[in-house]
Amino acid sequence: MSVSKNIILFALLSVLLIVFMLAMQDLDVLYNSYGRDYYLLYGLEETGSRNLVSAIYLDYRLFDSLFEAGILLIAVSGIIWISKHDIEEKNAKFMIDKYKTPDLFVTFSRLVYPLMLTFGFYVIINGHLSPGGGFQGGAIVATAILILYYIDSERETNIGLIVTIEKYIFMTIIVLASISLFTRGTFFTNFMPLDASLQMKSIYLVLLNLLIGFKVALGLWTIFTAFLKEGR
């Protein structure tokens, strides 16, 4: 039964693979580079971001990024709601057994923690200049916070507070992105005028990257705290 099922699945998938490869061959002739060329030509000038990925997600397609951040927000709230059994348990302690965590690991964690935090913020703040940005840097900061739990296993976390702050930050992101309605007459773009200097434009980029970074870090922090408590 299972063998025949696998054979059928294999046959079906190979049909799809062949068609896909045929379609890819067409792409040699058909490939349209309009979008790529546009970003290369005008990306820096129009958005003030040297990192074109940041140019896309902070300016050209900011509306998408808002809801990408929204996906994390909803996932966090959903996990909190579903893993919530009791109010008391909410502020529970994290339970790494101190005696089973090697001292070497704890010591190294103490050394690495400030470095990771700094690196995370570096990636966030320089998101418009070098590879990185709010989403990536936020994940690094969240990892740094996770290491804190190894250093101090008695640590208590108030998840409710974190989740509320996350919501505030999300609202701030929406408001910040909408300021351009008053300065440039259109929604969800840089609030600086189009002919402002690169430094002026980067104010907006750094601010938005910071907010997104905080939001992502807080969101991931909540998710793994909720999971750690579930696993107990």
Added chain:
Amino acid sequence: MIFIPVYLVIIPIFASLVIYIFKNKHMNYLALLAQAVVTVLAIVYYQHFSGNFEATMFVFGGWDDRIGISMSNDALSLSFVFLTVFTWWMVLLYTFDKGNTNHNFIFFLLFLEGVFFGILMTNDLFNMFVFLELAAILVTILIAFNKAGNSFRAGIYYLLVNTAGVLTFLIGIILIYFTFGTININVITNLMPLYGDELIIKFAYVLLMSGIAVKSALFPVFTWLPHAHGVAQSAISALLSGLIVKGGLYLFIRINQMYAAANYDYYAFFFVLGALTAIVGVMFALSQKDMKQILAYHTVSQIGIMMMGLSSQDVNVYYGGVLHIFNHALFKSLLFLGAGVIIKVYRTKKVNEIRGVFKTMPWVSIFMIVGMLSITGAPLFNGFISKSIIKYGIQDSGIKYWTLFIINIGTATSFIKMSQIFFGPQSLSYPMQRKLQNFALMSIAFGCIILGNFYIPINQGFFGIDLSYIHIFEFAKFFDYFLTLAIGYLFYYFIISKDKPPIPNIRNFSISFEASNIIFIALIVVMTIYFVLL
């Protein structure tokens, strides 16, 4: 004025965040305020732009329309917007009357409204994908909201199956982006004559359509729907069956509009798929005993009928399908909400255990009966109009006509079966007077009757379609309906009520997640062979 679509998306989301932050019972009423604002904005927007829908297009940030994200509207999307506003009003009123309004519930519910507006109004394929993904996660949480074991399972099943569908949708978008250099739907529509015959674009069509087939629960991949709609809270079931699942059909219309210049012969394929969906849905519905499962399987079968209408070259039949989306949204949410009230009082979902509903709660029963008459296609009610349009359009083709006839008999049978709950003496008292709930049910019931009687001016005004060739007061129409009912009753009395094999076997039939994935891949392959290789 042109930015009202943004407000429609942002206002519910903002209100939901405020409600979540304050966790206050009084703050929950902000939901109603936001809803009122959204209603007013939608009406103002429609009045300003009706007749000049070209002007609704705008690009975020004022960029080149091939680079930035744009939004635009037309009569179809705006009528969906009004349907959304109406359904959310009813669901909100219904939940607020239950007393235990949880701020988490309102948060997810309102957020979903904003996201659904986004799906309707966006003019960008990737933006559509983001909204679809977000909606899938929100719906999962709402299904699993009461944290019981079966609702968890249904929620996760929904999430996994829909994620698989949305992923094929994403691959389709990538192929389109490589070929067109943009994902703006308007631009792609205009460029379609250039690339429509290329293999890669045909394959992209297949991938987009298979994602949509999962979203709208078409024949082989509908298995998630009865699970999800059967176990969720009644308000959520009404929302899912009435509206969210129609999001898939809306995308079907949109994507086919985008591919209009490519002239694919999709009509026969999707007609067969629709007919199969309808027949299988009715078959499963007949075997069920759980009231909500019956309604959920009827959603599957009605979606089949809509698909039969939408996949027609005849403009009238096509609008029959579109109209059936709206009519079904009304009567199915009415039935689910009514069923919710009954289940709450009787504490059971089994059709053969509930008795004497008419004596216990006459008003709810009357509204439920309106819903049942509508879904079975009784003259004077709205289901009749759209079913007649479809029937009128396909009466030349024997097979198509008889397929629809059999589906109608199945529907009639299963609602005759369900109507047994009304008979019998009053078995328990119904002390609660729920004014808001009754008001919500009454509004939807009125909607059914109004759309069933004043369909000519309404459709003329909104879609510019002349429906004056559909007459209600014809002897043949009434004769047809009562004939269907009579055959349905005989069918019920002699076969269904005996509950002999194979009916219990159908009832207990279920498909594992693994098998449903293989079926999904098989569907993609069949579509590939039909559209790409032939």
